[in-house]
Amino acid sequence: MSDRDSDLLLVEQVRAGDKQAFGLLVEKYRRKIVRLISRMVRDPDDMEDVAQDTFIKAYRALPQFRGEAAFYTWLYRIAVNTAKNHLASRNKALPTVSDQAVNDDDEPDERLVAQEVGTPETELISKQAAMAVNEAVEALPEELRQAIILREMEGLSYEEIAETMNCPIGTVRSRIFRAREAIAAKLRPILDTPEDRRW
Amino acid sequence: MQRSVQHTQQEDDTLSAFIDDELSEDMARTAIKRLAANRPERKRHAEYCAIGDAMRGLPFGQADLTDRVMAALEKEPTVLAPMRRAPDRRPVMWLAAATVAALTWGLWAAAPRHEPPAQVAAAQPGNVQAYLAAHEDYAQAVDTAPDMHYTRVSLTELGK
Numbered sequence: 001m002s003d004r005d006s007d008l009l010l011v012e013q014v015r016a017g018d019k020q021a022f023g024l025l026v027e028k029y030r031r032k033i034v035r036l037i038s039r040m041v042r043d044p045d046d047m048e049d050v051a052q053d054t055f056i057k058a059y060r061a062l063p064q065f066r067g068e069a070a071f072y073t074w075l076y077r078i079a080v081n082t083a084k085n086h087l088a089s090r091n092k093a094l095p096t097v098s099d100q101a102v103n104d105d106d107e108p109d110e111r112l113v114a115q116e117v118g119t120p121e122t123e124l125i126s127k128q129a130a131m132a133v134n135e136a137v138e139a140l141p142e143e144l145r146q147a148i149i150l151r152e153m154e155g156l157s158y159e160e161i162a163e164t165m166n167c168p169i170g171t172v173r174s175r176i177f178r179a180r181e182a183i184a185a186k187l188r189p190i191l192d193t194p195e196d197r198r199w
Numbered sequence: 200m201q202r203s204v205q206h207t208q209q210e211d212d213t214l215s216a217f218i219d220d221e222l223s224e225d226m227a228r229t230a231i232k233r234l235a236a237n238r239p240e241r242k243r244h245a246e247y248c249a250i251g252d253a254m255r256g257l258p259f260g261q262a263d264l265t266d267r268v269m270a271a272l273e274k275e276p277t278v279l280a281p282m283r284r285a286p287d288r289r290p291v292m293w294l295a296a297a298t299v300a301a302l303t304w305g306l307w308a309a310a311p312r313h314e315p316p317a318q319v320a321a322a323q324p325g326n327v328q329a330y331l332a333a334h335e336d337y338a339q340a341v342d343t344a345p346d347m348h349y350t351r352v353s354l355t356e357l358g359k
Contacts, residue, residue, distance in 0.1 A: 030260065031249075122258070
């Protein structure tokens with residue numbers, strides 16, 4: 001299954017009345033959406049509000065989603081329009097840099113420059129989390145590290161990783177899972193959330 | 200106990216493979232339903248997503264964004280618009296191809312072969328003459344084809 005097929009299944013599930021399935025889409029794309037919005041909306045508090053509005057608008061518009069474009073492309077356009085409307089309501093112009101970087105007629109541009117996004121508090125959490133992940137990846141046994149890097153950073157499929165590492169696909173699947181578990185163990189203390197959360 | 204541990208391992212494997220879009224459609228559907236119904240599984244899903252995003256240099260943002268979105272959605276009416284997937288055209292294509300193949304074969308089988316033409320019974324000159332005489336009024340003035348060797352005669356000649 002492709003990424004697009006997997007998203008379509010989630011959309012199908014939401015449209016069948018399962019709201020929780022929408023949470024999986026939010027979790028999957030929220031950081032990409034926040035980064036996209038951060039190129040237009042500079043205020044960190046507004047950034048998160050616009051991201052939240054984007055997902056709520058997407059949920060409301062879901063019956064109109066036909067699946068002709070990828071879900072993220074569709075969501076990306078909603079995010080751009082929500083950010084533009086937000087700026088218009090505050091009588092603020094779209095920043096010049098963002099004019100070049102964001103074009104709602106184009107496909108999402110993944111070649112983004114890393115930048116500071118968010119409040120000082122979220123910045124700190126981002127830095128701590130990134131450091132914990134980097135350290136955890138470095139500490140992995142070689143075969144797990146290679147598998148997770150090929151998957152997450154190079155975007156290779158299990159079949160391609162199996163060819164690259166000269167091992168069965170089942171082994172790749174197991175290595176990636178074990179790598180994730182090892183990294184998650186280091187990340188949990190930083191991301192730990194209260195028990196009363198809804199999601 | 201051993202079996203239970205193996206089961207848990209397999210379940211975790213499945214979630215990781217689901218995130219990587221490496222499950223079949225049926226297995227992905229099962230994984231989605233399980234995730235939707237199981238909070239610890241969703242937490243693990245969120246962790247896996249966060250790991251991938253961190254490795255790609257994405258900012259973490261506020262940890263509770265999903266929580267806030269889901270809280271806001273509680274006030275929203277539930278979307279009930281079952282999705283109509285584009286029909287899979289492959290069976291139709293196969294049917295069309297099979298029909299064309301069957302028609303082609305049928306036409307080929309029914310087409311005349313390049314076999315020697317059946318021998319035409321030798322015409323009796325007398326019979327031909329009588330036939331032509333009987334149908335003279337319907338005869339048209341056409342150029343005689345090279346392989347037509349009949350002679351046109353008139354009734355007066357026949358009467359002689």
